[in-house]
Amino acid sequence: MAPFLRTWRFNLLPFALLSLAATGARADELNGADTAWILTSTALVLFMTIPGLSLFYAGLVRVKNVLSVLMQCFALTCLMSVLWFVVGYTIAFGSAGVEQGPFIGDFGNVLFSAVTVDSMTGTIPTSLFAIFQMTFAIITPALIVGAFAERMRFSAMLIFCSIWMLVVYAPVCHWVWGGGWLGAMGLKDFAGGTVVHITAAVAALVAALVVGPRKGFGTVAMPPHNLTITVAGAGMLWVGWFGFNAGSALGANNTAAMAMLVTHLSAACGALAWMTMEWVRHGKPSVLGIVTGMVAGLGTITPASGSVGPAAAVVIGLSAGVICYFATNLLRNVLRVDDSLDVFPVHGVGGILGTLLAGVFASTQLGIFSGNGFSEGIDSIGGQLSVQATGVVATFVYTAVVTFVILKLVNALVGLRIDAEDENRGLDLALHDERGYDL
Numbered sequence: 001m002a003p004f005l006r007t008w009r010f011n012l013l014p015f016a017l018l019s020l021a022a023t024g025a026r027a028d029e030l031n032g033a034d035t036a037w038i039l040t041s042t043a044l045v046l047f048m049t050i051p052g053l054s055l056f057y058a059g060l061v062r063v064k065n066v067l068s069v070l071m072q073c074f075a076l077t078c079l080m081s082v083l084w085f086v087v088g089y090t091i092a093f094g095s096a097g098v099e100q101g102p103f104i105g106d107f108g109n110v111l112f113s114a115v116t117v118d119s120m121t122g123t124i125p126t127s128l129f130a131i132f133q134m135t136f137a138i139i140t141p142a143l144i145v146g147a148f149a150e151r152m153r154f155s156a157m158l159i160f161c162s163i164w165m166l167v168v169y170a171p172v173c174h175w176v177w178g179g180g181w182l183g184a185m186g187l188k189d190f191a192g193g194t195v196v197h198i199t200a201a202v203a204a205l206v207a208a209l210v211v212g213p214r215k216g217f218g219t220v221a222m223p224p225h226n227l228t229i230t231v232a233g234a235g236m237l238w239v240g241w242f243g244f245n246a247g248s249a250l251g252a253n254n255t256a257a258m259a260m261l262v263t264h265l266s267a268a269c270g271a272l273a274w275m276t277m278e279w280v281r282h283g284k285p286s287v288l289g290i291v292t293g294m295v296a297g298l299g300t301i302t303p304a305s306g307s308v309g310p311a312a313a314v315v316i317g318l319s320a321g322v323i324c325y326f327a328t329n330l331l332r333n334v335l336r337v338d339d340s341l342d343v344f345p346v347h348g349v350g351g352i353l354g355t356l357l358a359g360v361f362a363s364t365q366l367g368i369f370s371g372n373g374f375s376e377g378i379d380s381i382g383g384q385l386s387v388q389a390t391g392v393v394a395t396f397v398y399t400a401v402v403t404f405v406i407l408k409l410v411n412a413l414v415g416l417r418i419d420a421e422d423e424n425r426g427l428d429l430a431l432h433d434e435r436g437y438d439l
Contacts, residue, residue: 031123034251038124038132041247045135048240049142050077055233056291057146058436060341063225064426065150066436072145072157077138079158080165084134085112091170092133093178096126100179104171122250132247133173140169140196146341147204148211153418154431160410164203168402172199172395187391188362188384190259191248193303193355194395201348202399204339210407211416213338215423227287234291238267241298245305259305263298266317270297273321289325292346296324299350304358311368312361316354324349352392359388 054073058066080088087110094105095114108114112130119126141161148157173195175182182194189195214222224230245263249256274293279285300320301313308316327345331337339345361369363381410416417423422430429435 028120029123030120030125031251034123034253035125035128037252037256038128038247038250041243042128042132042135044240044243045132045139045247046077048237048244049135049139050074052233052236052240053139053142055229056237056295057149057233057341059226059228059230059233060146060224060288061149062222062426063436064428066225066428067432067434068154068427069145069149070436071432072154073142075154075158076142076145076161079162080138080141081134083162083165084130084137086110088137088166088170089130089133091166092137092173094174096121100174102181102184103174104180105174105178124250129250132250136192136196136244137165137169137173140192140200141165143196143200143343143347144204144207146343147208147339148416149340150427151214151417151423152207152211153415154427155414156410156416159414160207160406160416163406163410164403167406168203168399169195169199172398175394176391182391182394185387185390186384187387188307188358189303189355189391190306190358191245191302193299193351193358194391197299197302197347197351198355198392198395199399201344201346201351202396203403204343205337205348206400206403207407208337208339208344210404210411213336214340215420217338218336224288231287231291234294238294238298241267241302245302248306255306258309261310262305262308262313262316263301265310265313266297266301266320267294268297269314269317270294270300270321270324273297273318274325275321277322277325292328292342293321293325296320296346296350299347300324300354300357303351303355304361307358307362309361309369312357312366315369316357316361319357320350320353323353352396355392356385356388359384 050073054070057069057073061069087107089112090107090109091104093109094100095108096119098106098108100106115126115130117125117127121129141164144161144164145157174180176187176189176195177183187194216222241263242260246256246260249259271290271294274296275285275290278289297317297320301308301316304312304316324346327349328342331339331345332342360366360381362384365381407416418427418430
């Protein structure tokens with residue numbers, strides 16, 4: 001063999017070995033590409049809560065309550081992380097090699113006792129899977145904060161969210177993703193339509209009703225104090241959502257790539273649809289409207305992001321922008337419910353819509369609007385819609401009932417609501433003795 005050919009083969013050897021390592025790993029062996037992507041996705045989902053959701057919510061409240069919202073999101077990030085480590089993870093996912101029950105996981109992973117440096121979940125370390133799922137357990141209670149913003153005691157919020165994560169979020173997570181009964185039925189919820197958005201939004205609606213409206217709601221103008229930081233937070237949410245949805249593929253693969261594409265398209269279409277609705281009805285498009293439409297598009301595509309194609313994502317996003325727009329106006333202006341930052345009409349209605357549409361557009365019979373070759377594509381729309389509706393109803397009812405009980409318990413223990421004088425002063429001074437701005 002000529003010397004240059006020997007040199008050529010030698011120089012390509014490392015690349016060949018890397019290629020084999022990246023593509024030939026068995027399910028129980030670490031895959032470097034998958035691990036790198038889920039590490040990135042985990043950081044992106046945490047980025048959604050702090051600073052993304054924190055800034056998005058903080059700009060929407062009045063100036064006297066900006067720090068309270070930031071504090072709530074930050075404190076929940078810390079507290080939910082510890083609770084997930086102690087017992088939340090094992091309730092949701094149990095331990096490997098143990099047959100899981102239909103409603104909660106086994107308790108073999110209390111304190112991450114079975115999570116070692118060598119343990120694997122598919123092609124990624126179990127430690128990585130555990131922290132990736134931890135970021136979902138963080139953002140879900142944080143979403144609820146938007147419903148009772150500007151009027152709940154900080155201590156009550158911490159107690160409520162702690163109990164809620166363990167008895168609502170973790171069990172529903174098990175039902176869908178941890179080997180529970182909804183997953184066994186074949187429910188399509190790729191990244192959290194039921195687990196995240198419906199649970200958080202239904203809890204938000206119940207909390208808004210139990211806590212009651214802010215003083216002056218419906219008679220006193222309560223505009224956002226700083227839309228600039230709201231838009232900044234919205235942009236962070238959009239970017240972070242790629243980790244939320246595409247990361248739920250648990251690998252660097254075709255499904256992750258398609259999930260990222262449909263997530264982006266739905267967000268863009270949701271934003272444009274909401275903007276257009278405002279423009280037509282009120283004569284001017286608003287900044288608040290376009291970013292809210294974006295969040296609606298993201299929340300609605302979430303359950304379907306692993307089973308639909310680009311054309312379906314456009315329809316889902318446009319539907320989200322229009323339907324969530326009307327739901328927001330209905331709840332606030334007709335039903336007079338003070339869901340302060342529109343958690344239920346955006347995340348709840350969007351989550352329900354997306355979960356149901358996942359049962360339609362995952363079909364293999366809809367041409368360009370089908371799942372475009374996803375292996376889990378369905379043949380019977382009617383049968384899958386029945387499963388999707390069961391998931392929606394079960395999650396809605398369970399969350400509503402248990403949330404109501406938790407709120408009543410917390411109210412009996414410490415009281416849910418601050419007094420009228422402190423509400424007038426604002427939570428920043430009343431609860432934290434600080435100001436958001438000192439100019």
